[in-house]
Structures are given as structure tokens and as C-alpha cells.
Amino acid sequence: MSELKPMSEQAPNSPERRRFINAATATAAGLAIAPGVMLYEVAHGRPEEQAASSAVRWGMLVDATKCATGCDDCVSACSTENGWTPVAESAHPKQAPQWIRKLELQDPLTQMETNLPMMCQHCAEPPCVDVCPTGASFKRADGIVLVNRHTCIGCRYCMMACPYKARSLVHESLNDTQKPDVPRGIGCVESCTFCVQKIDRGDGTTACVEACTAAGHNALVFGDMNDPESEISKRLRELPTKQVRADLNLNLGVRYHGI
Amino acid sequence: MASKIKRLLALGAVVLTTAALAWAGADDQPKASGAPKPVITKAVKGEQCVEPTDYMRRNHMKVLNHHRDEAVIEGVRTKKHSLKECINCHASETTGSVAASKDDFCVSCHSYAAVKIDCFDCHSTKPQASSAMHPLNAETAHYKHKLAAQANAKVSAEEMAGIAQ
Amino acid sequence: MASITFREVEGSSPKYWLLFGALGLFVLFGALAWNYMHHHGHVVTGMDNQIVWGLPHVFAVFLIVAASGALNVASIASVFNKPMYKPLAPLSAILALALMAGGLLVLVLDLGRSDRLIVAMTNFNFKSMFTWNVFLYSGFFGLVGVYLWTMLDRNVKAYSKAAGTAAFIWRLVLTTGTGSLFGFLIARELYGSSMLAPMFIIMSFAYGLAIYLMVLAAAYAWTGRPLGDAVMMRLKSLLAVFVAAVLYFVVVYHMTNLYFTKLHSVEAFVLRDGGIFTTLFWVGQILIGCVIPLVILLTALGKQRMWIMIACALIIVGGVMQMYVTIIGAQAYPLDMFPGLTEKSSYFDGEVHAYSPSLPELFLGLGGVAVALLMTTFAVKVLRLLPASLDDATVAKLEH
Numbered sequence: 001m002s003e004l005k006p007m008s009e010q011a012p013n014s015p016e017r018r019r020f021i022n023a024a025t026a027t028a029a030g031l032a033i034a035p036g037v038m039l040y041e042v043a044h045g046r047p048e049e050q051a052a053s054s055a056v057r058w059g060m061l062v063d064a065t066k067c068a069t070g071c072d073d074c075v076s077a078c079s080t081e082n083g084w085t086p087v088a089e090s091a092h093p094k095q096a097p098q099w100i101r102k103l104e105l106q107d108p109l110t111q112m113e114t115n116l117p118m119m120c121q122h123c124a125e126p127p128c129v130d131v132c133p134t135g136a137s138f139k140r141a142d143g144i145v146l147v148n149r150h151t152c153i154g155c156r157y158c159m160m161a162c163p164y165k166a167r168s169l170v171h172e173s174l175n176d177t178q179k180p181d182v183p184r185g186i187g188c189v190e191s192c193t194f195c196v197q198k199i200d201r202g203d204g205t206t207a208c209v210e211a212c213t214a215a216g217h218n219a220l221v222f223g224d225m226n227d228p229e230s231e232i233s234k235r236l237r238e239l240p241t242k243q244v245r246a247d248l249n250l251n252l253g254v255r256y257h258g259i
Numbered sequence: 260m261a262s263k264i265k266r267l268l269a270l271g272a273v274v275l276t277t278a279a280l281a282w283a284g285a286d287d288q289p290k291a292s293g294a295p296k297p298v299i300t301k302a303v304k305g306e307q308c309v310e311p312t313d314y315m316r317r318n319h320m321k322v323l324n325h326h327r328d329e330a331v332i333e334g335v336r337t338k339k340h341s342l343k344e345c346i347n348c349h350a351s352e353t354t355g356s357v358a359a360s361k362d363d364f365c366v367s368c369h370s371y372a373a374v375k376i377d378c379f380d381c382h383s384t385k386p387q388a389s390s391a392m393h394p395l396n397a398e399t400a401h402y403k404h405k406l407a408a409q410a411n412a413k414v415s416a417e418e419m420a421g422i423a424q
Numbered sequence: 425m426a427s428i429t430f431r432e433v434e435g436s437s438p439k440y441w442l443l444f445g446a447l448g449l450f451v452l453f454g455a456l457a458w459n460y461m462h463h464h465g466h467v468v469t470g471m472d473n474q475i476v477w478g479l480p481h482v483f484a485v486f487l488i489v490a491a492s493g494a495l496n497v498a499s500i501a502s503v504f505n506k507p508m509y510k511p512l513a514p515l516s517a518i519l520a521l522a523l524m525a526g527g528l529l530v531l532v533l534d535l536g537r538s539d540r541l542i543v544a545m546t547n548f549n550f551k552s553m554f555t556w557n558v559f560l561y562s563g564f565f566g567l568v569g570v571y572l573w574t575m576l577d578r579n580v581k582a583y584s585k586a587a588g589t590a591a592f593i594w595r596l597v598l599t600t601g602t603g604s605l606f607g608f609l610i611a612r613e614l615y616g617s618s619m620l621a622p623m624f625i626i627m628s629f630a631y632g633l634a635i636y637l638m639v640l641a642a643a644y645a646w647t648g649r650p651l652g653d654a655v656m657m658r659l660k661s662l663l664a665v666f667v668a669a670v671l672y673f674v675v676v677y678h679m680t681n682l683y684f685t686k687l688h689s690v691e692a693f694v695l696r697d698g699g700i701f702t703t704l705f706w707v708g709q710i711l712i713g714c715v716i717p718l719v720i721l722l723t724a725l726g727k728q729r730m731w732i733m734i735a736c737a738l739i740i741v742g743g744v745m746q747m748y749v750t751i752i753g754a755q756a757y758p759l760d761m762f763p764g765l766t767e768k769s770s771y772f773d774g775e776v777h778a779y780s781p782s783l784p785e786l787f788l789g790l791g792g793v794a795v796a797l798l799m800t801t802f803a804v805k806v807l808r809l810l811p812a813s814l815d816d817a818t819v820a821k822l823e824h
Contacts, residue, residue, distance in 0.1 A: 048337050098770065107766075134549065161610070171466045176379065183383070186380055187535075188536060
């Protein structure tokens with residue numbers, strides 16, 4: 001629920017303040033660590049015993065003007081990294097999970113075509129988290145929306161609540177085909193995790209972004225939206241972007257340019 | 260009410276497992292009539308478990324549950340008590356898994372104690388390295404060469420070396 | 425006030441055991457259906473990632489809504505002090521409990537991880553309408569149970585009114601909660617309206633009373649006990665009022681949506697272009713569920729018991745169809761993420777989603793209905809729930 005507050009009350013949570021704190025800690029850490037360590041690593045890699053922090057907010061910029069028609073490199077990269085069967089290879093396409101998909105849009109009047117990847121938007125105010133009866137659907141401190149499969153009972157209320165159709169139920173047994181880093185299982189709901197296993201390893205990026213960059217499209221940028229010096233923050237300052245269904249005011253972690 | 264009964268049953272099951280495991284661990288005990296003792300294969304990798312063996316036999320579920328909550332909710336992915344590391348050391352040399360056949364490390368004791376393992380509906384029973392050879396992933400593995408993900412390679416190389424030895 | 429003799433149903437006739445066995449068979453089919461679905465996963469159902477809630481939810485929500493409605497007869501007796509309804513109250517309470525149990529059973533057995541029910545009872549997120557409903561359902565069992573006890577045990581009879589009032593208020597909150605399961609969803613055009621809460625309440629009045637009337641008439645006919653016209657006529661007039669109110673709410677709900685341009689396409693889907701959903705709406709929900717029963721109940725036909733039973737059956741059938749349109753129709757219409765643009769993807773964006781329920785889903789749902797009826801059948805045998813006679817003379821004495 002978003003509440004209207006006078007400006008002064010917003011100060012503790014304002015992006016400016018958070019950016020300042022973030023920059024300050026980054027600098028302090030940078031000073032403390034021996035020379036030779038890149039500042040980039042300080043910003044993204046956190047020690048394994050340290051919990052994810054709300055000083056960071058992971059986000060993604062999708063530049064739909066650069067997203068190539070017919071290219072689904074991001075989708076296959078996600079499938080490879082996270083171990084879900086590509087829909088084309090599934091025996092039950094309607095029941096197959098899809099963490100990310102390419103969406104083709106067209107304006108019926110002007111014939112203008114746009115295409116873009118659609119996945120979990122990692123809302124700051126996620127409806128799926130609001131409706132989950134057991135709290136299995138949750139938002140991590142660094143803004144990543146996840147499903148805790150240990151408490152998910154498969155009620156699918158989150159799938160009813162998500163405005164982006166981002167979630168899938170695993171309809172059949174996976175027979176030990178899961179990746180060791182990415183547990184997934186029958187009867188539980190799942191969706192894009194911003195490659196949380198890579199984030200926690202310190203990669204600071206996701207499989208889809210790596211694939212898009214490797215293919216030379218550069219339509220995807222991933223990073224810390226709270227860090228004013230990150231590439232994504234710089235790009236977001238310059239490019240006009242939109243949130244999908246901005247009317248719902250969910251404060252999304254994925255921003256689109258060219259829609 | 261049903262939940263209370265279920266909880267009692269679960270508690271009973273835990274007590275029984277602990278008792279059974281403790282009993283199974285003691286060498287001088289006579290064999291139970293009919294029930295074959297669980298096969299406990301020594302871990303392939305490493306000399307000593309992260310905690311004393313006796314402690315782990317009784318408390319591995321507590322250790323795992325604690326680590327699980329920290330890892331999933333807070334993102335604290337320390338290696339010491341992670342299920343992935345258990346699997347890395349204890350996967351069988353023949354099946355490459357901790358739960359693929361009846362003599363594999365986890366299954367062997369759990370079936371002896373008649374306690375259902377819920378882990379492997381979701382978690383892979385195999386260490387990292389072997390997963391790339393899985394048929395499902397092999398179909399999409401063509402993608403890997405496109406990516407120059409060095410961090411990835413580093414982790415798997417470490418683990419592969421460990422498992423191979 | 426004259427006293428009424430309550431007596432157990434003897435329940436030793438072949439007819440009783442035949443009914444018992446037939447219902448038991450459906451419970452068994454339901455259990456087998458669950459076992460099959462649980463073993464293979466939801467892949468064996470007609471549900472998918474587009475239609476995530478299917479036929480089991482239609483049955484479950486219908487039974488839960490009808491359960492709170494079935495309690496109405498008892499509420500009229502103790503909350504609104506209508507002596508004529510007093511002898512009808514115990515059956516009303518037991519039917520409410522039984523329908524609720526049947527509905528909940530279907531709901532939890534359709535979970536992706538129904539083996540983890542314990543998790544749902546130990547982990548709570550209080551912002552979730554579902555969590556609220558867990559407490560509302562448990563409280564309903566507790567309060568209606570106590571209420572039934574005050575009706576059956578002379579020693580605690582003095583507390584009957586207090587218990588009845590508490591149960592009545594609780595059931596209104598409960599149905600508000602059930603309606604809000606859908607009302608509190610922002611994603612789908614047909615939900616996200618507080619209208620759904622009062623609409624579900626009035627629907628519960630109609631569905632619950634229709635089921636109550638059928639069970640009452642069947643129990644009296646099959647046990648050979650007298651059931652006078654006074655009771656039937658009073659209840660059928662009440663039913664007509666409830667059905668008319670349902671129709672009113674449905675009209676207001678759709679008129680509101682039709683006024684908002686952004687909802688024109690989804691309304692066009694339900695009212696005109698939706699194929700099976702349009703048919704179910706006009707023929708099922710409106711014609712079978714409201715218009716025909718109203719015609720029967722308000723004309724001379726309503727004076728014949730046979731026609732009253734037909735009207736009740738139509739209301740129940742129409743009610744199930746209403747739930748089908750409300751739950752599945754709303755999911756069949758694609759999410760509108762980019763208003764004004766056409767959408768296409770491998771995930772079926774921008775397409776109307778088809779749904780064909782599988783046999784296990786149907787049997788799971790019917791299993792819930794059978795559980796409810798079986799519980800009622802058994803309860804009237806072991807508890808003194810039904811008056812020995814409800815003939816006009818006995819009932820007339822109560823009113824003086």
C-alpha cells in the first residue's frame with residue numbers, strides 16, 4: 001500500500017539519502033580494502049556471510065528500441081542458467097513454466113511494432129507478496145522478489161494477483177533435472193529471480209543481460225538502482241523510461257525505454 | 260486439531276529417527292531382525308564433516324533448516340552448512356547422487372528410519388559439475404559458449420577438482 | 425410457546441443405507457481423484473499457467489458461500505426472534521458446518537502441495553486475504569459448533585441467542601472475506617471491486633437457502649414425517665426475495681463496469697463475445713439461476729412443492745455456473761498489460777484462454793459435495809436435529 005506523506009516525512013527513505021549512505025559505505029569499504037581491489041567489486045560483491053542489504057536495489061533497464069525482433073537469446077540464457085525446459089521442448093506448453101518471454105506488441109491503428117522481454121518486474125510493492133497466505137512469496141532486502149519453496153503450498157493466489165503474468169506453477173515432477181544452484185519443484189510457484197544465485201556469487205548481472213550483451217544487442221542493463229554511479233542509474237537518468245501498468249503504482253524494478 | 264496430530268506425528272518421527280540413527284551408529288548393537296542396516300558410505304571428498312559426526316547424525320536437519328532460512332530469506336550463502344556442500348561431499352561415486360539409489364547417502368538412512376525427505380522434490384541430488392551432463396541441460400547447453408562467464412567457471416572448476424579427487 | 429419434539433432419524437432402512445453408500449462412493453471417487461492429482465501433479469488437470477484456479481475452486485467457493493447462507497434460517501430464529509424458524513434452526517447449523525467442511529476439503533486438496541497443509545496453519549501473512557479466511561473458517565466452525573450445542577443441550581439454552589448472534593455476525597464477515605478473495609485482486613479487470621463482498625453475501629443467502637430447502641424437504645419426505653405448507657411457503661417467499669436481490673446486484677455490478685471505458689472490452693467478453701462464458705452467464709447465471717426460479721416462486725407454480733424443488737435446483741445449478749463465470753471467466757480474459765496494443769507471446773499473452781476441466785477435477789469437486797451431504801445424513805441420525813413433525817398445526821402453535 002502506498003501512502004501519501006508530506007515530503008519531509010519521506011526523507012529517511014528518499015533515494016537521495018540512500019544514495020548518500022550507499023556512496024559513503026562504498027567509499028569507506030573501498031578505503032579499508034587493500035589496493036588492487038576494484039571499486040566495482042566493492043559495490044557488487046558482498047561477503048558470503050553478509051545478508052542482502054536494502055542499501056542496494058537491483059533493477060533492470062530494457063531498451064525496447066534495441067531489442068531485436070525474433071531474437072530470444074535472453075529467454076534461452078535464462079532457461080540454461082535456471083534449468084527450466086524451453087517451452088518449445090515441453091510436452092505441455094500451456095503448463096510449462098516460463099520465467100521470461102518475448103512479447104510482441106502492435107498498435108492496431110498505426111501498425112507500430114515493439115518487442116520486449118517480459119518477466120517478474122520485482123515490484124517494490126509486490127501484489128504477490130501481499131496475497132501470499134504463508135509469506136512464502138517475499139521481497140528480499142535488495143528488492144528481489146522470490147518464492148520460498150519451503151513454505152509455498154501451491155495455492156496459486158500470487159498467480160491470480162500478479163498483473164504481469166510473471167509466475168508459473170511447476171505442474172509435474174522435475175525428476176532431478178534441477179540445477180544445483182537453482183532448486184525448483186513440483187507444486188510450487190516460481191518466477192524470475194534476477195538470477196539471485198549469480199547476484200549472491202558476486203557476478204552483479206543476470207544470465208539474460210549477459211546473453212543480450214554477448215549477442216551485441218545491448219538492450220538490457222542490470223545493476224544497483226540505488227547507486228548513482230552504476231551504469232543503470234546513469235542510463236535511467238538520461239533515457240525516458242516507463243513502468244508497465246504504471247497506473248498500479250507498484251514501483252517496479254524493471255524499467256522500459258521505447259514503449 | 261488435525262494439525263496438532265500431524266505435529267505430534269512429525270515429532271514422533273523425529274524422535275524415532277534420532278533414536279534409530281543413534282542405534283545404527285553404535286557398532287556393538289545386534290542387527291534388527293529383518294531390517295537391513297543403512298549403508299553409510301564414507302564421504303568421497305574430505306576427511307571430516309563440518310561438525311562432529313555424532314552431532315550431525317542427530318541434528319543435521321536443524322543445521323540445514325537454520326542455514327536454509329538464512330540463505331533463502333537473507334541471502335547469506337555460507338558454504339559450511341549448505342545442502343549443496345553436503346551433496347558435494349556425500350554424493351555416491353557410482354550414482355553421482357545422494358538420493359538416486361537406495362544405498363545413496365541420504366536415502367539409505369532415511370528409508371531405514373522411515374522418514375520422508377522433502378529436500379529432493381526441489382533440490383538437485385547431484386553436485387554442480389555433473390549437472391552440465393544432464394540430458395535436459397545438454398539441449399540448451401549450446402548457449403554456454405556464447406557466454407564468457409568467468410565467475411561461473413571458477414566455481415565449477417574448484418568443485419570439479421574436489422569431486423574428481 | 426409450545427414446545428417442539430426433536431428426534432433422530434432412525435436411519436436403518438435400506439433407503440438410508442443406499443443414500444449413505446451412494447454418497448460414500450462419491451467421497452471415495454473424490455479421494456481417488458485427489459490421490460491421482462497429488463501423485464502426478466497438476467499436469468493431469470485442465471488447469472495451466474493461464475487458468476490457475478479451475479473447477480475445484482468453483483465447487484469449493486460455491487460450497488463455502490452456500491455454507492454461510494445455510495446458517496441463515498437459524499439466524500432468523502435466534503437473532504431476529506422469529507419463533508416459527510426455531511424448529512428449523514438445528515438443521516440449518518449442521519448443514520452450514522457440513523457444507524463448509526466439504527468446501528474447505530476441496531480447497532486444500534487442490535493445493536499444489538496439499539501435503540504441506542501444516543505450513544498454511546503455522547505460517548501467516550496477515551496482509552493476505554487468504555490468511556484472514558483461514559481464521560474466518562476456523563472461527564466459523566467454533567462459533568457454529570457452540571451455537572449448535574446451545575440448541576441441543578437444555579443446560580446451556582440460555583446462551584443460544586448470544587451464540588446465534590455471534591455466529592450471524594461472523595458469517596457476514598466470513599462471506600465478506602470470501603468475496604474479498606477476489607475483490608482484493610488488482611490484476612484482473614473483473615475483480616478489484618468491493619462490490620464483490622456484498623454480492624457474495626446476497627448470493628450466499630440464496631444458494632444456502634435453496635440447498636437448505638431441498639435437504640429439509642428430502643429429509644421429511646424420505647422419513648415420512650409431516651412437513652406442512654406453512655413452512656414451505658414462508659421459506660420459498662424468502663428465497664424469492666434473495667434471488668431478486670442477487671439479480672439486482674449482478675445488474676448493478678455490470679452496469680458500473682459498462683460505464684467505465686477501460687472495462688468495455690472485458691464486459692463485451694462476458695456479455696457478448698465470450699463463447700462458453702457468455703452462454704454460462706446469460707443462460708446459466710441469469711436465466712437458470714435467477715429469472716426462471718423467480719417466475720416459478722412468484723407465480724401460482726410456487727404453490728406446488730414440486731415446482732419449489734425445481735426452483736431450488738435451478739438456483740443451485742445457476743449458482744455453480746455463476747461461480748464458473750466469476751472464477752474461470754475472469755482468468756480466461758487475457759491480462760491487459762499494454763492497453764490499446766495487441767500482445768503476442770509464447771506465454772499466450774493477448775489470447776483468450778481455453779479451459780477444459782478434467783475428470784479428476786470434477787470428481788474432486790463432487791467429492792466435496794458428497795462429504796457435505798454425507799456429514800448431514802450422518803448427523804441427523806445421531807443427533808436430535810429434526811422436529812418429529814412440522815405440520816401446519818404444530819407450526820401455528822409456535823407463533824402464539
